Amino acid sequence: MPKKPTPSWEYSYLTLPAHFYAAAMPFSFPAPQLVLQNNTLFQALNLPQVNAEDVTAFFLNPPVQQKGHPFAQAYAGHQFGGFTKLGDGRAIVLGEQVAANGQRFDIQLKGAGKTMYSRGGDGKATLKSMLREYLISEAMQALNIPTSRSLAVMSTGELVPREKMHLGAVLVRVMKSHIRVGTFEYARHFGTTADLNALADYTINRLYPHISQHENTRLSLLTTVMNAQIDLVVNWMRVGFIHGVMNTDNVAISAETFDYGPCAFMNAYHPHTVFSSIDTQGRYAFGNQPKIAKWNVARFAEALLPILHTNPQQALLLAQQTIDGFDALWKEKYNAMMLRKLGIQNGEDSQVSLAHSLLHLMQKHQMDYTNTFLALTKNTLSNVEPTNSPEFKAWHSDYKGVIDATVGAEQAALVMAQTNPAIIPRNHVVEEALDAAADGNLGLLNKLLELLKTPYNHHDSLTYCGAPPSASFEAEYATFCGT
Numbered sequence: 001m002p003k004k005p006t007p008s009w010e011y012s013y014l015t016l017p018a019h020f021y022a023a024a025m026p027f028s029f030p031a032p033q034l035v036l037q038n039n040t041l042f043q044a045l046n047l048p049q050v051n052a053e054d055v056t057a058f059f060l061n062p063p064v065q066q067k068g069h070p071f072a073q074a075y076a077g078h079q080f081g082g083f084t085k086l087g088d089g090r091a092i093v094l095g096e097q098v099a100a101n102g103q104r105f106d107i108q109l110k111g112a113g114k115t116m117y118s119r120g121g122d123g124k125a126t127l128k129s130m131l132r133e134y135l136i137s138e139a140m141q142a143l144n145i146p147t148s149r150s151l152a153v154m155s156t157g158e159l160v161p162r163e164k165m166h167l168g169a170v171l172v173r174v175m176k177s178h179i180r181v182g183t184f185e186y187a188r189h190f191g192t193t194a195d196l197n198a199l200a201d202y203t204i205n206r207l208y209p210h211i212s213q214h215e216n217t218r219l220s221l222l223t224t225v226m227n228a229q230i231d232l233v234v235n236w237m238r239v240g241f242i243h244g245v246m247n248t249d250n251v252a253i254s255a256e257t258f259d260y261g262p263c264a265f266m267n268a269y270h271p272h273t274v275f276s277s278i279d280t281q282g283r284y285a286f287g288n289q290p291k292i293a294k295w296n297v298a299r300f301a302e303a304l305l306p307i308l309h310t311n312p313q314q315a316l317l318l319a320q321q322t323i324d325g326f327d328a329l330w331k332e333k334y335n336a337m338m339l340r341k342l343g344i345q346n347g348e349d350s351q352v353s354l355a356h357s358l359l360h361l362m363q364k365h366q367m368d369y370t371n372t373f374l375a376l377t378k379n380t381l382s383n384v385e386p387t388n389s390p391e392f393k394a395w396h397s398d399y400k401g402v403i404d405a406t407v408g409a410e411q412a413a414l415v416m417a418q419t420n421p422a423i424i425p426r427n428h429v430v431e432e433a434l435d436a437a438a439d440g441n442l443g444l445l446n447k448l449l450e451l452l453k454t455p456y457n458h459h460d461s462l463t464y465c466g467a468p469p470s471a472s473f474e475a476e477y478a479t480f481c482g483t
Protein backbone atom coordinates (compact mmCIF):
# COMPACT_ATOMS: atom_id res chain seq x y z
CA MET A 1 0.00 0.00 0.00
CA PRO A 2 1.35 3.51 -0.80
CA LYS A 3 2.48 5.46 2.24
CA LYS A 4 0.02 8.10 3.46
CA PRO A 5 1.37 11.64 3.06
CA THR A 6 2.44 13.35 6.27
CA PRO A 7 3.00 17.08 6.56
CA SER A 8 6.37 18.61 7.25
CA TRP A 9 5.62 21.98 8.78
CA GLU A 10 8.11 24.72 9.54
CA TYR A 11 8.17 26.82 12.70
CA SER A 12 9.83 30.19 12.21
CA TYR A 13 7.39 31.76 14.73
CA LEU A 14 8.98 29.75 17.54
CA THR A 15 12.15 31.83 17.17
CA LEU A 16 10.27 34.63 18.98
CA PRO A 17 10.58 34.89 22.78
CA ALA A 18 8.59 32.08 24.44
CA HIS A 19 5.80 34.22 25.89
CA PHE A 20 4.53 34.98 22.36
CA TYR A 21 3.02 31.49 22.11
CA ALA A 22 2.07 28.35 24.02
CA ALA A 23 2.35 24.75 22.79
CA ALA A 24 -1.05 23.34 21.79
CA MET A 25 -2.42 20.13 20.32
CA PRO A 26 -5.66 19.44 18.45
CA PHE A 27 -8.32 17.66 20.46
CA SER A 28 -8.81 13.98 19.72
CA PHE A 29 -12.22 14.05 17.99
CA PRO A 30 -14.51 11.00 18.00
CA ALA A 31 -15.34 10.82 14.30
CA PRO A 32 -13.77 13.54 12.14
CA GLN A 33 -14.92 13.68 8.51
CA LEU A 34 -13.94 15.81 5.58
CA VAL A 35 -16.69 18.20 4.43
CA LEU A 36 -14.89 20.57 2.01
CA GLN A 37 -11.39 20.49 0.56
CA ASN A 38 -9.76 23.26 -1.48
CA ASN A 39 -7.66 21.34 -4.01
CA THR A 40 -6.47 24.44 -5.86
CA LEU A 41 -5.09 25.87 -2.64
CA PHE A 42 -3.47 22.54 -1.71
CA GLN A 43 -1.52 22.75 -4.96
CA ALA A 44 -0.65 26.44 -4.64
CA LEU A 45 0.74 25.73 -1.18
CA ASN A 46 2.97 22.95 -2.43
CA LEU A 47 1.23 20.47 -0.14
CA PRO A 48 1.30 16.77 -1.02
CA GLN A 49 -1.70 15.18 -2.72
CA VAL A 50 -3.92 13.97 0.11
CA ASN A 51 -6.87 11.69 -0.63
CA ALA A 52 -10.18 12.77 0.84
CA GLU A 53 -10.15 9.90 3.37
CA ASP A 54 -6.69 10.93 4.66
CA VAL A 55 -7.30 14.67 5.08
CA THR A 56 -8.54 14.53 8.67
CA ALA A 57 -5.48 12.55 9.83
CA PHE A 58 -3.20 14.89 7.84
CA PHE A 59 -4.40 17.91 9.81
CA LEU A 60 -5.67 16.54 13.11
CA ASN A 61 -2.85 14.08 13.97
CA PRO A 62 0.24 16.27 13.62
CA PRO A 63 3.45 14.23 13.42
CA VAL A 64 6.16 14.68 16.04
CA GLN A 65 8.77 16.91 14.41
CA GLN A 66 12.26 17.96 15.44
CA LYS A 67 11.73 21.44 14.01
CA GLY A 68 8.97 22.49 16.38
CA HIS A 69 5.41 21.91 17.52
CA PRO A 70 1.90 23.30 16.98
CA PHE A 71 1.14 26.39 19.06
CA ALA A 72 -1.43 28.99 20.00
CA GLN A 73 -0.47 32.65 19.68
CA ALA A 74 -0.54 35.14 22.51
CA TYR A 75 -2.04 38.55 21.80
CA ALA A 76 -4.12 41.34 23.27
CA GLY A 77 -6.52 43.74 21.63
CA HIS A 78 -9.05 46.52 21.83
CA GLN A 79 -12.50 44.95 21.58
CA PHE A 80 -15.21 47.53 20.88
CA GLY A 81 -12.79 50.11 22.22
CA GLY A 82 -11.77 48.33 25.47
CA PHE A 83 -8.31 46.79 26.00
CA THR A 84 -8.10 43.07 26.89
CA LYS A 85 -5.52 40.31 27.06
CA LEU A 86 -6.59 37.57 24.64
CA GLY A 87 -4.73 34.90 22.65
CA ASP A 88 -5.84 32.06 20.40
CA GLY A 89 -8.66 30.57 22.42
CA ARG A 90 -9.80 28.26 19.67
CA ALA A 91 -7.05 28.37 17.10
CA ILE A 92 -3.86 26.34 16.80
CA VAL A 93 -1.12 27.07 14.30
CA LEU A 94 -0.18 23.61 13.05
CA GLY A 95 2.93 25.03 11.44
CA GLU A 96 4.08 27.01 8.41
CA GLN A 97 4.18 25.98 4.79
CA VAL A 98 6.21 27.61 2.03
CA ALA A 99 4.19 27.85 -1.20
CA ALA A 100 5.47 27.18 -4.69
CA ASN A 101 6.12 30.93 -5.13
CA GLY A 102 8.26 31.09 -1.97
CA GLN A 103 5.62 32.80 0.17
CA ARG A 104 5.42 31.46 3.75
CA PHE A 105 1.95 30.74 5.17
CA ASP A 106 0.55 29.81 8.59
CA ILE A 107 -1.57 26.67 8.50
CA GLN A 108 -4.01 27.09 11.36
CA LEU A 109 -6.80 24.96 12.80
CA LYS A 110 -9.85 26.84 14.04
CA GLY A 111 -12.17 25.02 16.43
CA ALA A 112 -9.78 22.17 17.31
CA GLY A 113 -10.11 22.57 21.07
CA LYS A 114 -8.85 24.48 24.07
CA THR A 115 -5.49 26.19 24.38
CA MET A 116 -3.68 28.06 27.14
CA TYR A 117 -5.66 31.14 26.13
CA SER A 118 -9.20 29.70 26.02
CA ARG A 119 -10.30 31.40 29.26
CA GLY A 120 -13.92 30.20 29.75
CA GLY A 121 -14.41 29.02 26.16
CA ASP A 122 -14.54 25.46 24.84
CA GLY A 123 -12.16 26.05 21.92
CA LYS A 124 -14.70 24.52 19.55
CA ALA A 125 -16.64 25.80 16.54
CA THR A 126 -19.88 24.91 14.79
CA LEU A 127 -20.03 23.39 11.31
CA LYS A 128 -22.24 26.18 10.02
CA SER A 129 -19.89 28.95 11.15
CA MET A 130 -16.80 27.24 9.74
CA LEU A 131 -18.52 26.62 6.40
CA ARG A 132 -19.51 30.27 6.42
CA GLU A 133 -15.89 31.34 6.89
CA TYR A 134 -14.79 28.97 4.10
CA LEU A 135 -17.40 30.37 1.71
CA ILE A 136 -16.90 34.06 2.43
CA SER A 137 -13.09 33.95 2.53
CA GLU A 138 -12.92 32.15 -0.80
CA ALA A 139 -15.45 34.63 -2.24
CA MET A 140 -13.25 37.52 -1.05
CA GLN A 141 -10.23 35.92 -2.72
CA ALA A 142 -12.11 35.71 -6.02
CA LEU A 143 -13.17 39.36 -5.61
CA ASN A 144 -9.42 40.17 -5.55
CA ILE A 145 -9.42 41.25 -1.92
CA PRO A 146 -6.53 40.13 0.33
CA THR A 147 -7.89 37.52 2.73
CA SER A 148 -7.20 34.49 4.84
CA ARG A 149 -7.89 31.37 2.78
CA SER A 150 -9.67 28.16 3.61
CA LEU A 151 -8.03 24.83 2.92
CA ALA A 152 -10.58 22.43 4.39
CA VAL A 153 -13.53 22.02 6.71
CA MET A 154 -13.88 18.83 8.73
CA SER A 155 -16.87 17.94 10.87
CA THR A 156 -15.79 16.53 14.22
CA GLY A 157 -18.56 14.06 15.06
CA GLU A 158 -19.18 16.05 18.24
CA LEU A 159 -22.05 18.27 19.29
CA VAL A 160 -21.08 21.77 20.40
CA PRO A 161 -23.34 23.57 22.87
CA ARG A 162 -24.32 27.09 21.81
CA GLU A 163 -27.86 28.55 22.07
CA LYS A 164 -28.69 24.96 21.11
CA MET A 165 -26.59 21.91 20.20
CA HIS A 166 -24.73 22.20 16.86
CA LEU A 167 -22.54 19.86 14.86
CA GLY A 168 -18.91 20.74 15.54
CA ALA A 169 -16.25 21.38 12.91
CA VAL A 170 -12.66 22.45 12.36
CA LEU A 171 -11.57 24.89 9.67
CA VAL A 172 -8.05 24.80 8.24
CA ARG A 173 -7.21 28.47 7.73
CA VAL A 174 -4.27 29.83 5.78
CA MET A 175 -2.70 33.28 6.15
CA LYS A 176 0.57 34.96 5.27
CA SER A 177 0.72 35.49 9.00
CA HIS A 178 -1.70 35.79 11.90
CA ILE A 179 0.34 38.57 13.52
CA ARG A 180 -2.11 41.32 14.32
CA VAL A 181 -2.18 44.81 15.77
CA GLY A 182 -3.11 42.98 18.98
CA THR A 183 0.16 41.01 18.91
CA PHE A 184 2.06 44.31 19.05
CA GLU A 185 -0.24 45.59 21.78
CA TYR A 186 0.52 42.42 23.73
CA ALA A 187 4.27 42.97 23.34
CA ARG A 188 3.95 46.63 24.32
CA HIS A 189 1.79 46.07 27.41
CA PHE A 190 3.00 42.72 28.71
CA GLY A 191 6.54 42.45 27.35
CA THR A 192 9.81 44.33 27.26
CA THR A 193 11.22 46.67 24.61
CA ALA A 194 13.39 43.73 23.54
CA ASP A 195 10.20 41.70 22.93
CA LEU A 196 8.72 44.49 20.87
CA ASN A 197 11.91 44.74 18.83
CA ALA A 198 11.99 40.98 18.31
CA LEU A 199 8.38 41.05 17.06
CA ALA A 200 9.04 44.02 14.77
CA ASP A 201 12.13 42.36 13.28
CA TYR A 202 10.33 39.08 12.76
CA THR A 203 7.33 40.80 11.16
CA ILE A 204 9.41 42.93 8.81
CA ASN A 205 11.51 39.95 7.80
CA ARG A 206 8.47 37.79 7.15
CA LEU A 207 5.96 40.23 5.64
CA TYR A 208 7.75 43.33 4.42
CA PRO A 209 11.42 42.39 3.86
CA HIS A 210 11.88 45.33 1.45
CA ILE A 211 11.75 47.81 4.35
CA SER A 212 14.57 46.12 6.26
CA GLN A 213 17.02 48.42 4.41
CA HIS A 214 15.16 51.60 5.41
CA GLU A 215 16.69 54.05 7.85
CA ASN A 216 13.86 53.84 10.39
CA THR A 217 12.41 50.37 9.81
CA ARG A 218 9.82 50.75 12.62
CA LEU A 219 8.42 53.92 11.11
CA SER A 220 8.38 52.24 7.70
CA LEU A 221 6.47 49.34 9.22
CA LEU A 222 3.86 51.78 10.55
CA THR A 223 3.44 53.62 7.24
CA THR A 224 3.43 50.39 5.23
CA VAL A 225 0.76 48.86 7.44
CA MET A 226 -1.32 52.05 7.32
CA ASN A 227 -1.18 52.07 3.52
CA ALA A 228 -2.07 48.40 3.31
CA GLN A 229 -5.00 48.80 5.74
CA ILE A 230 -6.35 51.69 3.68
CA ASP A 231 -6.10 49.63 0.50
CA LEU A 232 -7.88 46.77 2.22
CA VAL A 233 -10.78 48.77 3.60
CA VAL A 234 -11.17 50.66 0.29
CA ASN A 235 -11.60 47.22 -1.29
CA TRP A 236 -14.24 46.29 1.30
CA MET A 237 -16.15 49.48 0.47
CA ARG A 238 -15.89 48.65 -3.23
CA VAL A 239 -17.94 45.45 -2.84
CA GLY A 240 -20.17 46.44 0.09
CA PHE A 241 -18.41 44.24 2.64
CA ILE A 242 -19.02 44.89 6.33
CA HIS A 243 -16.41 43.15 8.47
CA GLY A 244 -18.50 43.54 11.59
CA VAL A 245 -15.82 43.10 14.26
CA MET A 246 -12.85 45.34 13.48
CA ASN A 247 -11.29 44.87 16.90
CA THR A 248 -7.52 45.33 16.90
CA ASP A 249 -7.04 41.59 17.48
CA ASN A 250 -8.79 41.05 14.15
CA VAL A 251 -6.56 43.43 12.19
CA ALA A 252 -3.77 41.49 10.50
CA ILE A 253 -0.44 43.23 9.97
CA SER A 254 -0.34 41.43 6.61
CA ALA A 255 -3.53 43.39 5.75
CA GLU A 256 -5.39 40.22 4.90
CA THR A 257 -9.09 40.25 5.78
CA PHE A 258 -9.69 37.71 8.53
CA ASP A 259 -12.05 36.66 11.28
CA TYR A 260 -15.26 36.16 9.38
CA GLY A 261 -17.51 35.78 12.45
CA PRO A 262 -20.20 38.44 12.05
CA CYS A 263 -19.35 39.83 8.60
CA ALA A 264 -22.00 40.40 5.92
CA PHE A 265 -22.49 42.05 2.56
CA MET A 266 -24.71 45.09 2.23
CA ASN A 267 -27.76 44.94 -0.04
CA ALA A 268 -29.51 48.36 -0.22
CA TYR A 269 -26.92 51.10 0.16
CA HIS A 270 -26.87 52.84 3.50
CA PRO A 271 -23.71 53.85 5.38
CA HIS A 272 -25.30 52.92 8.72
CA THR A 273 -25.83 49.29 7.73
CA VAL A 274 -24.94 46.86 10.54
CA PHE A 275 -25.76 43.14 10.72
CA SER A 276 -23.75 42.02 13.74
CA SER A 277 -25.98 41.19 16.70
CA ILE A 278 -23.36 42.40 19.18
CA ASP A 279 -22.62 45.72 17.45
CA THR A 280 -25.50 47.51 19.12
CA GLN A 281 -23.91 50.98 18.76
CA GLY A 282 -23.07 50.58 15.08
CA ARG A 283 -19.35 51.05 15.80
CA TYR A 284 -18.48 48.79 12.86
CA ALA A 285 -21.22 49.95 10.46
CA PHE A 286 -20.40 50.02 6.74
CA GLY A 287 -19.68 53.73 6.60
CA ASN A 288 -17.70 53.76 9.84
CA GLN A 289 -15.07 51.35 8.57
CA PRO A 290 -12.56 54.01 7.44
CA LYS A 291 -12.78 55.82 10.80
CA ILE A 292 -12.25 52.56 12.66
CA ALA A 293 -9.35 51.58 10.38
CA LYS A 294 -7.69 54.86 11.35
CA TRP A 295 -8.38 54.26 15.04
CA ASN A 296 -6.88 50.78 14.75
CA VAL A 297 -3.75 52.05 12.99
CA ALA A 298 -3.42 54.61 15.80
CA ARG A 299 -3.42 51.72 18.31
CA PHE A 300 -0.65 50.11 16.23
CA ALA A 301 1.34 53.36 16.32
CA GLU A 302 0.88 53.53 20.09
CA ALA A 303 2.19 49.99 20.50
CA LEU A 304 5.26 50.86 18.42
CA LEU A 305 6.07 54.07 20.36
CA PRO A 306 8.97 52.67 22.45
CA ILE A 307 10.78 51.55 19.29
CA LEU A 308 9.86 54.33 16.84
CA HIS A 309 12.60 56.55 18.22
CA THR A 310 15.01 56.55 21.20
CA ASN A 311 13.64 59.95 22.18
CA PRO A 312 10.01 59.49 23.39
CA GLN A 313 8.98 63.00 22.28
CA GLN A 314 10.38 62.34 18.85
CA ALA A 315 8.61 58.95 18.73
CA LEU A 316 5.29 60.57 19.56
CA LEU A 317 5.80 63.19 16.88
CA LEU A 318 6.57 60.56 14.23
CA ALA A 319 3.51 58.52 15.21
CA GLN A 320 1.26 61.58 15.18
CA GLN A 321 2.55 62.81 11.83
CA THR A 322 1.90 59.39 10.31
CA ILE A 323 -1.64 59.10 11.65
CA ASP A 324 -2.34 62.69 10.59
CA GLY A 325 -1.64 61.56 7.03
CA PHE A 326 -4.38 58.92 7.14
CA ASP A 327 -7.33 61.06 6.05
CA ALA A 328 -5.72 62.50 2.92
CA LEU A 329 -4.49 59.07 1.86
CA TRP A 330 -7.89 57.54 2.50
CA LYS A 331 -9.62 60.22 0.46
CA GLU A 332 -7.23 59.78 -2.45
CA LYS A 333 -7.58 55.99 -2.58
CA TYR A 334 -11.31 55.86 -1.83
CA ASN A 335 -12.15 58.51 -4.43
CA ALA A 336 -10.05 56.76 -7.07
CA MET A 337 -11.88 53.52 -6.33
CA MET A 338 -15.33 55.14 -6.48
CA LEU A 339 -14.45 56.72 -9.81
CA ARG A 340 -13.41 53.31 -11.13
CA LYS A 341 -16.84 52.04 -10.07
CA LEU A 342 -18.16 54.67 -12.48
CA GLY A 343 -15.72 53.57 -15.17
CA ILE A 344 -13.30 56.47 -14.73
CA GLN A 345 -9.66 55.44 -14.39
CA ASN A 346 -7.28 58.19 -13.20
CA GLY A 347 -10.19 60.57 -12.74
CA GLU A 348 -10.10 64.13 -11.50
CA ASP A 349 -11.25 65.51 -8.16
CA SER A 350 -14.05 67.45 -9.83
CA GLN A 351 -15.59 64.16 -11.02
CA VAL A 352 -15.86 62.70 -7.52
CA SER A 353 -19.11 64.55 -6.87
CA LEU A 354 -20.71 62.22 -9.44
CA ALA A 355 -19.99 59.29 -7.15
CA HIS A 356 -21.24 61.12 -4.07
CA SER A 357 -24.48 62.18 -5.71
CA LEU A 358 -25.08 58.62 -6.93
CA LEU A 359 -24.56 57.28 -3.40
CA HIS A 360 -26.93 59.93 -2.11
CA LEU A 361 -29.63 58.83 -4.59
CA MET A 362 -29.05 55.17 -3.80
CA GLN A 363 -29.46 55.85 -0.10
CA LYS A 364 -32.59 57.92 -0.64
CA HIS A 365 -34.23 55.30 -2.88
CA GLN A 366 -32.86 52.26 -0.96
CA MET A 367 -31.19 50.95 -4.09
CA ASP A 368 -29.14 47.79 -4.09
CA TYR A 369 -25.42 48.66 -4.01
CA THR A 370 -24.20 45.75 -6.15
CA ASN A 371 -27.02 45.73 -8.66
CA THR A 372 -26.98 49.49 -9.26
CA PHE A 373 -23.29 49.44 -10.20
CA LEU A 374 -23.90 46.23 -12.13
CA ALA A 375 -26.65 47.91 -14.15
CA LEU A 376 -24.33 50.84 -14.80
CA THR A 377 -21.65 48.40 -15.96
CA LYS A 378 -24.02 46.54 -18.26
CA ASN A 379 -25.75 49.71 -19.41
CA THR A 380 -29.13 48.45 -18.21
CA LEU A 381 -29.73 51.15 -15.63
CA SER A 382 -32.98 52.29 -17.22
CA ASN A 383 -34.50 48.90 -16.27
CA VAL A 384 -33.96 49.55 -12.57
CA GLU A 385 -37.09 50.95 -10.88
CA PRO A 386 -36.21 54.26 -9.13
CA THR A 387 -33.88 55.27 -11.96
CA ASN A 388 -36.95 56.50 -13.81
CA SER A 389 -37.27 59.36 -11.34
CA PRO A 390 -36.41 62.82 -12.74
CA GLU A 391 -33.49 63.37 -10.34
CA PHE A 392 -31.98 60.05 -11.32
CA LYS A 393 -32.39 60.80 -15.00
CA ALA A 394 -30.65 64.12 -14.41
CA TRP A 395 -27.77 62.38 -12.67
CA HIS A 396 -27.47 59.82 -15.45
CA SER A 397 -27.39 62.47 -18.10
CA ASP A 398 -24.62 64.38 -16.23
CA TYR A 399 -22.72 61.14 -15.86
CA LYS A 400 -23.05 60.23 -19.52
CA GLY A 401 -21.91 63.72 -20.42
CA VAL A 402 -18.70 63.28 -18.39
CA ILE A 403 -18.02 59.79 -19.80
CA ASP A 404 -18.57 60.89 -23.39
CA ALA A 405 -16.36 63.92 -22.92
CA THR A 406 -13.54 61.95 -21.28
CA VAL A 407 -12.86 58.20 -21.37
CA GLY A 408 -15.74 57.11 -23.62
CA ALA A 409 -18.40 54.51 -22.91
CA GLU A 410 -16.42 51.53 -24.14
CA GLN A 411 -13.36 52.17 -21.97
CA ALA A 412 -15.61 52.98 -19.00
CA ALA A 413 -17.42 49.67 -19.39
CA LEU A 414 -14.08 47.81 -19.31
CA VAL A 415 -12.99 49.53 -16.10
CA MET A 416 -16.39 48.95 -14.47
CA ALA A 417 -16.37 45.26 -15.42
CA GLN A 418 -13.13 44.84 -13.43
CA THR A 419 -14.34 46.89 -10.48
CA ASN A 420 -18.01 46.07 -9.98
CA PRO A 421 -18.82 42.46 -9.13
CA ALA A 422 -21.79 40.79 -10.80
CA ILE A 423 -22.23 38.55 -7.77
CA ILE A 424 -21.55 38.83 -4.03
CA PRO A 425 -22.40 36.26 -1.34
CA ARG A 426 -25.77 37.69 -0.39
CA ASN A 427 -26.79 36.94 3.18
CA HIS A 428 -30.11 35.24 2.43
CA VAL A 429 -28.55 32.92 -0.15
CA VAL A 430 -25.58 32.16 2.11
CA GLU A 431 -27.87 31.30 5.03
CA GLU A 432 -30.01 29.00 2.91
CA ALA A 433 -26.95 27.17 1.55
CA LEU A 434 -25.37 26.86 5.01
CA ASP A 435 -28.52 25.58 6.68
CA ALA A 436 -28.84 22.89 4.02
CA ALA A 437 -25.13 22.02 4.37
CA ALA A 438 -25.38 21.77 8.16
CA ASP A 439 -28.19 19.24 7.53
CA GLY A 440 -25.86 17.24 5.30
CA ASN A 441 -26.96 18.56 1.89
CA LEU A 442 -24.00 20.29 0.25
CA GLY A 443 -25.64 20.87 -3.15
CA LEU A 444 -26.50 24.56 -2.75
CA LEU A 445 -23.23 25.37 -1.01
CA ASN A 446 -21.18 23.81 -3.79
CA LYS A 447 -23.24 25.65 -6.39
CA LEU A 448 -22.65 28.94 -4.59
CA LEU A 449 -18.92 28.26 -4.15
CA GLU A 450 -18.67 27.63 -7.88
CA LEU A 451 -20.56 30.81 -8.86
CA LEU A 452 -18.51 32.94 -6.48
CA LYS A 453 -15.28 31.84 -8.16
CA THR A 454 -15.97 34.22 -11.08
CA PRO A 455 -17.59 37.33 -9.60
CA TYR A 456 -16.56 39.49 -12.54
CA ASN A 457 -18.33 37.35 -15.12
CA HIS A 458 -20.85 39.86 -16.41
CA HIS A 459 -22.02 37.74 -19.32
CA ASP A 460 -24.45 35.34 -17.67
CA SER A 461 -27.52 36.79 -16.07
CA LEU A 462 -27.89 35.53 -12.56
CA THR A 463 -31.15 34.07 -11.44
CA TYR A 464 -29.60 32.61 -8.27
CA CYS A 465 -27.98 35.02 -5.80
CA GLY A 466 -28.62 38.03 -8.04
CA ALA A 467 -31.69 39.46 -6.36
CA PRO A 468 -31.69 41.20 -2.97
CA PRO A 469 -33.58 39.52 -0.10
CA SER A 470 -37.17 40.20 0.89
CA ALA A 471 -37.71 43.26 3.09
CA SER A 472 -38.63 41.01 6.03
CA PHE A 473 -35.41 38.97 5.74
CA GLU A 474 -33.35 42.16 5.57
CA ALA A 475 -35.12 43.67 8.59
CA GLU A 476 -34.52 40.61 10.77
CA TYR A 477 -31.16 39.34 9.58
CA ALA A 478 -28.39 39.40 12.19
CA THR A 479 -25.01 37.70 12.33
CA PHE A 480 -23.54 36.14 15.43
CA CYS A 481 -19.90 36.18 16.40
CA GLY A 482 -17.80 33.43 17.93
CA THR A 483 -20.08 30.50 17.17
Ligand code: AMP
Pocket residue numbers: 086087088089090091117118119120121122123124125245249250259261481482483
Ligand atom coordinates in the same frame (compact mmCIF):
# COMPACT_ATOMS: atom_id res chain seq x y z
P1 AMP B 1 -13.20 36.85 18.02
O1 AMP B 1 -14.36 37.67 18.44
O2 AMP B 1 -13.55 35.68 17.14
O3 AMP B 1 -12.11 37.67 17.43
O4 AMP B 1 -12.61 36.18 19.32
C1 AMP B 1 -12.15 36.92 20.42
C2 AMP B 1 -11.41 36.05 21.36
O5 AMP B 1 -12.27 35.03 21.89
C3 AMP B 1 -10.23 35.32 20.76
O6 AMP B 1 -9.22 35.31 21.72
C4 AMP B 1 -10.79 33.94 20.52
O7 AMP B 1 -9.76 32.97 20.48
C5 AMP B 1 -11.71 33.75 21.70
N1 AMP B 1 -12.77 32.77 21.46
C6 AMP B 1 -13.86 32.89 20.66
N2 AMP B 1 -14.63 31.79 20.71
C7 AMP B 1 -14.02 30.91 21.56
C8 AMP B 1 -14.31 29.60 22.04
N3 AMP B 1 -15.38 28.93 21.63
N4 AMP B 1 -13.45 29.06 22.91
C9 AMP B 1 -12.36 29.72 23.33
N5 AMP B 1 -12.04 30.95 22.93
C10 AMP B 1 -12.84 31.55 22.05
Ligand code: MG
Pocket residue numbers: 249250259
Ligand atom coordinates in the same frame (compact mmCIF):
# COMPACT_ATOMS: atom_id res chain seq x y z
MG1 MG C 1 -10.58 37.11 16.33
